[in-house]
Amino acid sequence: MDAAEFRRRGKEMVDYVADYLENIEKRQVYPDVEPGYLRSLIPEEAPEEAESYEDVVKDIERVIMPGVTHWHSPYFYAYFPTANSFPSLLADMLCGAIGCIGFSWAASPACTELETVMLDWLGKMLKLPADFLAGTEGRGGGVIQGTASEATLIALLAARSKIIKLIQADHPDRSETDIISKLVAYSSDQAHSSVERAGLIAGVKMKKIPTDNKFSVRGDALQKVLEEDRAAGLIPFFFCATLGTTPSCAFDCITELGPICNAVEIWMHIDAAYAGSAFICPEFRPLLNGIEFADSFNFNPHKWLLVNFDCSAMWVKKRSDIIGAFKIEPLYLKHDHQESGNHSHWQIPLGRRFRSLKMWFVFRMYGLKGLQAYIRKHVGLAKEFESLVRADQRFEISADVVLGLVCFRLKGSNELNETLLKRINNARNIHLVPCQLAGKFVLRFAVCARTTESRHIQEAWCHISHLASELLQELKIKY
Amino acid sequence: MDAAEFRRRGKEMVDYVADYLENIEKRQVYPDVEPGYLRSLIPEEAPEEAESYEDVVKDIERVIMPGVTHWHSPYFYAYFPTANSFPSLLADMLCGAIGCIGFSWAASPACTELETVMLDWLGKMLKLPADFLAGTEGRGGGVIQGTASEATLIALLAARSKIIKLIQADHPDRSETDIISKLVAYSSDQAHSSVERAGLIAGVKMKKIPTDNKFSVRGDALQKVLEEDRAAGLIPFFFCATLGTTPSCAFDCITELGPICNAVEIWMHIDAAYAGSAFICPEFRPLLNGIEFADSFNFNPHKWLLVNFDCSAMWVKKRSDIIGAFKIEPLYLKHDHQESGNHSHWQIPLGRRFRSLKMWFVFRMYGLKGLQAYIRKHVGLAKEFESLVRADQRFEISADVVLGLVCFRLKGSNELNETLLKRINNARNIHLVPCQLAGKFVLRFAVCARTTESRHIQEAWCHISHLASELLQELKIKY
Numbered sequence: 001m002d003a004a005e006f007r008r009r010g011k012e013m014v015d016y017v018a019d020y021l022e023n024i025e026k027r028q029v030y031p032d033v034e035p036g037y038l039r040s041l042i043p044e045e046a047p048e049e050a051e052s053y054e055d056v057v058k059d060i061e062r063v064i065m066p067g068v069t070h071w072h073s074p075y076f077y078a079y080f081p082t083a084n085s086f087p088s089l090l091a092d093m094l095c096g097a098i099g100c101i102g103f104s105w106a107a108s109p110a111c112t113e114l115e116t117v118m119l120d121w122l123g124k125m126l127k128l129p130a131d132f133l134a135g136t137e138g139r140g141g142g143v144i145q146g147t148a149s150e151a152t153l154i155a156l157l158a159a160r161s162k163i164i165k166l167i168q169a170d171h172p173d174r175s176e177t178d179i180i181s182k183l184v185a186y187s188s189d190q191a192h193s194s195v196e197r198a199g200l201i202a203g204v205k206m207k208k209i210p211t212d213n214k215f216s217v218r219g220d221a222l223q224k225v226l227e228e229d230r231a232a233g234l235i236p237f238f239f240c241a242t243l244g245t246t247p248s249c250a251f252d253c254i255t256e257l258g259p260i261c262n263a264v265e266i267w268m269h270i271d272a273a274y275a276g277s278a279f280i281c282p283e284f285r286p287l288l289n290g291i292e293f294a295d296s297f298n299f300n301p302h303k304w305l306l307v308n309f310d311c312s313a314m315w316v317k318k319r320s321d322i323i324g325a326f327k328i329e330p331l332y333l334k335h336d337h338q339e340s341g342n343h344s345h346w347q348i349p350l351g352r353r354f355r356s357l358k359m360w361f362v363f364r365m366y367g368l369k370g371l372q373a374y375i376r377k378h379v380g381l382a383k384e385f386e387s388l389v390r391a392d393q394r395f396e397i398s399a400d401v402v403l404g405l406v407c408f409r410l411k412g413s414n415e416l417n418e419t420l421l422k423r424i425n426n427a428r429n430i431h432l433v434p435c436q437l438a439g440k441f442v443l444r445f446a447v448c449a450r451t452t453e454s455r456h457i458q459e460a461w462c463h464i465s466h467l468a469s470e471l472l473q474e475l476k477i478k479y
Numbered sequence: 480m481d482a483a484e485f486r487r488r489g490k491e492m493v494d495y496v497a498d499y500l501e502n503i504e505k506r507q508v509y510p511d512v513e514p515g516y517l518r519s520l521i522p523e524e525a526p527e528e529a530e531s532y533e534d535v536v537k538d539i540e541r542v543i544m545p546g547v548t549h550w551h552s553p554y555f556y557a558y559f560p561t562a563n564s565f566p567s568l569l570a571d572m573l574c575g576a577i578g579c580i581g582f583s584w585a586a587s588p589a590c591t592e593l594e595t596v597m598l599d600w601l602g603k604m605l606k607l608p609a610d611f612l613a614g615t616e617g618r619g620g621g622v623i624q625g626t627a628s629e630a631t632l633i634a635l636l637a638a639r640s641k642i643i644k645l646i647q648a649d650h651p652d653r654s655e656t657d658i659i660s661k662l663v664a665y666s667s668d669q670a671h672s673s674v675e676r677a678g679l680i681a682g683v684k685m686k687k688i689p690t691d692n693k694f695s696v697r698g699d700a701l702q703k704v705l706e707e708d709r710a711a712g713l714i715p716f717f718f719c720a721t722l723g724t725t726p727s728c729a730f731d732c733i734t735e736l737g738p739i740c741n742a743v744e745i746w747m748h749i750d751a752a753y754a755g756s757a758f759i760c761p762e763f764r765p766l767l768n769g770i771e772f773a774d775s776f777n778f779n780p781h782k783w784l785l786v787n788f789d790c791s792a793m794w795v796k797k798r799s800d801i802i803g804a805f806k807i808e809p810l811y812l813k814h815d816h817q818e819s820g821n822h823s824h825w826q827i828p829l830g831r832r833f834r835s836l837k838m839w840f841v842f843r844m845y846g847l848k849g850l851q852a853y854i855r856k857h858v859g860l861a862k863e864f865e866s867l868v869r870a871d872q873r874f875e876i877s878a879d880v881v882l883g884l885v886c887f888r889l890k891g892s893n894e895l896n897e898t899l900l901k902r903i904n905n906a907r908n909i910h911l912v913p914c915q916l917a918g919k920f921v922l923r924f925a926v927c928a929r930t931t932e933s934r935h936i937q938e939a940w941c942h943i944s945h946l947a948s949e950l951l952q953e954l955k956i957k958y
Binding site for chain 1: 480481482483484485486488489490492493494495496497499500501510512514515516517518521523524525526527528529530532534535539542543544545546547548549550551558561562563564565566567568569571572573575576577578579580584585586587588589590592593595596599600601603604615625626627628629632636639654655656657659660671672673679680681682726781787788789804810827828829830832836839840842843844845846847848849913914915
């Protein structure tokens with residue numbers, strides 16, 4: 001395919017993409033296929049000879065689309081949102097064309113520099129303390145990670161490296177593995193599975209702190225475990241707070257937890273993967289109060305801030321803590337401006353795409369006000385759904401609705417709710433996933449798509465309510 | 480921006496991308512900017528109000544392009560190639576539009592399934608042993624990682640988890656940290672910096688095995704270190720072989736190393752990040768002989784197989800070894816087809832893009848023959864450059880030219896060669912990076928761009944030779 005054909009095919013693809021997104025609600029949100037469906041639809045081997053583009057394109061509808069879960073359908077209420085916006089798609093086309101690998105400043109200065117500035121822009125939108133901004137002379141700053149999982153792991157590894165150095169400074173004879181064997185990290189019992197996995201990878205103990213009746217970690221709960229662990233000869237070194245947990249969008253109480261961590265030099269990392277985007281609105285910014293105590297902070301603009309995956313924003317107060325944990329610099333990566341920033345020291349992969357272009361396009365095409373309006377609209381839709389649930393005495397709300405997630409269930413057994421969810425998902429009109437809260441099986445309704453409107457919420461509730469009625473009638477359950 | 484505007488702007492962007500790539504050689508390959516150049520060109524904060532698309536687009540040439548290192552210019556000979564092809568760009572547009580997050584089969588079945596089949600296609604192109612293919616019943620299979628660094632880390636962590644389980648099966652009282660403190664992993668002293676970093680992250684000792692005069696690790700060198708380490712009470716458990724090292728594209732002798740690793744149950748991972756693409760050509764496939772001894776294998780189609788970054792292909796013989804090391808499954812990720820493949824257990828991030836679309840488009844639009852022709856063309860161009868160097872008695876070739884990389888230098892001091900490289904890069908006509916080989920400062924000439932032709936090679940040599948003449952004249956050096 002030469003440039004001339006690309007011009008033609010590219011424009012066709014732009015129309016295909018626009019058609020797909022404009023008409024997405026006509027597609028069934030969750031596919032009907034069975035595992036292994038795809039293998040039989042395509043050859044067992046790559047073709048020897050080139051095929052025509054027409055043949056490839058035809059297969060999108062024949063092979064791919066029947067197996068797609070349509071995350072951007074307004075009938076998709078599962079997991080958390082993943083962003084998709086036109087400015088971001090445009091920026092990604094440009095990113096692909098430039099196709100630079102930004103592992104050092106010299107490898108493409110614009111890639112490193114725009115990223116630093118965009119993370120400052122975004123940090124200012126969130127009103128992060130100045131410590132977290134790079135500016136021209138700051139010791140902190142931000143970087144784009146692929147996912148929140150990577151950010152948590154990076155923070156944990158940096159904290160591990162820092163505490164080892166600290167202890168070895170006083171006890172030069174203590175081995176790294178001996179120290180690691182005593183280290184203990186903490187997170188909420190509601191924290192994402194990736195936090196536990198980060199502990200596995202780093203080879204350190206990771207303990208879950210019990211949460212209160214709002215599913216938040218409170219200061220006294222952490223304090224208690226810290227005292228027990230210290231008494232047992234362990235070395236607490238890392239606490240991962242969650243703002244907006246995956247099960248119920250609960251918020252750990254960082255104004256209590258932060259001072260405790262700071263007092264005993266425990267690295268506090270804040271994972272606000274989903275909720276972080278909302279902090280650009282003044283009315284939600286108080287949820288981030290306590291950020292001043294954190295060593296590192298992360299959230300995913302690729303979830304709720306209209307920047308397509310992957311774009312996970314991470315800030316640290318001291319860049320040197322992160323860089324010190326990873327820096328290895330062979331000759332083929334050295335250049336004349338060594339000290340000009342090298343984000344690959346901040347992350348697991350060495351290579352990196354020019355992802356900040358997506359932020360730049362989205363922030364400018366929406367403006368702060370447009371982004372705030374978008375967040376508010378989703379929160380409003382969640383509140384609307386919450387009201388519908390609350391108005392139906394068969395149902396209960398299982399956790400405070402703070403942002404765009406509503407956790408709800410039929411009053412009654414877990415089995416009843418499991419059956420209801422199965423029927424909802426089998427009907428394929430909308431798509432939800434469950435969670436477990438205080439031993440209860442709960443349905444999660446997350447406002448996800450950019451194009452979700454009130455009518456979709458009403459329709460979804462009508463459908464859920466109808467399926468519930470059917471189920472309750474069959475089981476002869478009355479409220 | 481609504482869909483109608485996206486149609487218009489998307490088509491403009493397609494033209495911009497085509498123009499950029501068609502005319503890339505008119506741009507200076509390496510930018511003139513100084514560190515910090517970008518910050519002063521844009522506002523300090525994101526705009527409150529939305530800007531017009533025209534304003535954003537104007538800034539691409541004003542703000543971004545002056546700071547781009549043009550990796551796809553035929554004057555770019557630095558590092559290793561990163562792929563860029565039109566079919567891949569089209570597939571990426573589709574990937575962005577679908578915008579699914581493939582962390583489980585249910586999250587988008589097509590995403591998981593196409594990936595498994597594409598890795599089988601690619602494995603067959605490479606004539607991997609059947610053990611590495613998933614098929615419908617295989618225990619092995621492939622997965623797309625972001626980068627080779629991640630693949631190495633994943634392999635190392637899986638090996639660490641496997642050896643710990645193995646030892647604890649016999650000695651249930653031995654603690655994990657005690658075992659980890661004795662573990663030792665190995666790689667070539669020529670291995671990529673990311674291998675050493677994987678050791679740092681996993682918290683295990685990582686030793687470098689000395690290479691022979693071809694910069695390859697040989698069996699006896701590994702054997703010697705293994706014996707010493709065993710005698711010292713250490714537990715060897717992982718060897719990362721490199722096929723196509725970053726400094727000189729050297730190949731570890733896996734036909735010797737594999738049987739040693741197999742005999743003593745050391746996990747052998749093969750990192751062929753750059754060279755792997757060449758193994759689709761029968762004449763280069765012998766370089767992969769010995770793969771049958773490996774536990775895991777990785778290379779980057781995003782380097783040399785026309786699939787845009789990121790797309791690093793990794794295969795394992797036993798999926799269960801990888802999955803067992805990471806699997807943590809909360810309720811919100813459970814679904815009815817739990818056993819249908821879940822690539823997020825194979826990787827560090829939880830989220831993942833629909834990257835296999837790029838492979839599917841590229842493999843079909845080029846066909847195996849087209850891909851082979853592409854590899855052969857680049858190798859031919861490297862050989863052409865090698866002949867030019869060899870014909871000039873002032874220069875020497877520093878390592879065998881096997882694929883698309885030529886390592887060369889002026890006969891003489893390191894300082895002389897450092898000066899030559901500096902002049903080459905300062906002139907900005909072409910872009911190269913150096914490496915160190917056996918204490919010598921060496922220039923690396925890697926054929927990178929898809930559009931590099933013989934005339935570019937001739938021009939590049941002419942330029943290098945001219946700068947060398949000037950330098951030697953100034954220094955009054957004669958050969």
